[in-house]
Amino acid sequence: MNVASWPMLLLAIVVYGFAPGFLLRLIVLAYKHDDPRREELIAELYAVPRLKRPFWVAEQLETALFDGLVPRIRWTLTGRIILRWHLKSGVKMNRKHPDTFWIPSEEEKAAVQPGTIVRLMFQQSDGWVERMWVVVEKVSRRRLVGWLDNQPLDFPRLYPGKMIKFRSTHIIDIAGDPVPVCAECEPTILPVCSSCGSRSSAIEAGDTPVS
């Protein structure tokens, strides 16, 4: 056999045999990990005639870039750059609207302890505001740390149980009695029980807590 045909044979095996499947497995990574198209396209490759596979795979690259990669990039940026949120100062709002915007007194805010539920104002970069309850976990001299105790209506990357760091100036309301206890004592969404200090089994399993 002509030795010069061996490289061509090898090239044909790579182009029509190995490369389409290999490249397609890379291309489908552009889709979200739970998108059924990841498995669908790999399975469909077997139905495509071998000689047409390189061109069919090239078509998938075009779709994956616009249908898969662009939405993923947009989601990654959402909440970090697009629709970024911050806490609004209750003190500043009260100064601006002393007759209509009530906030707890400094003594009441100083009395906040772990287990107390406080209300904060969350604002997105597009102006959307939601007032949500946070259960205080830790109190230090300069700031407080707590867990979101509400399901936001429209805040990407914000969910019940998410850790929130804030200052006393952000507090706009304080709920009646300090709460939460662990699942053994009472159902709760909290990751850590303020009564016995044990961690919620849902959080240990890696689940996102839902109220």
Add this chain to the structure above:
Amino acid sequence: MALLDDPDGRHWGYQLSKTSGVRSGVLYPILTRMLCEEWLTDGWEDPNTIAGKRPPRRYYELTDEGRLALGGVLQEARRDSRFVGLPRLIERFA
């Protein structure tokens, strides 16, 4: 129209692309939209029925709503002057 060729049967992505003449890069987003509109349902081949070593393929089936909606589209196409030159094609699928 390719879906109406066999309204009660299962359709496969590559086969639909060949029958309809629509590139797969365009077809799959269309199928996704039709799934969202509930004109189609999808499923996966039973691995026990597959001959050879390959992963199960995804298939699509028209729902009742999908058949009605596509039938309506064909009715509209009959009346549309842009499709005057395609009476046989429309009649075949109508």
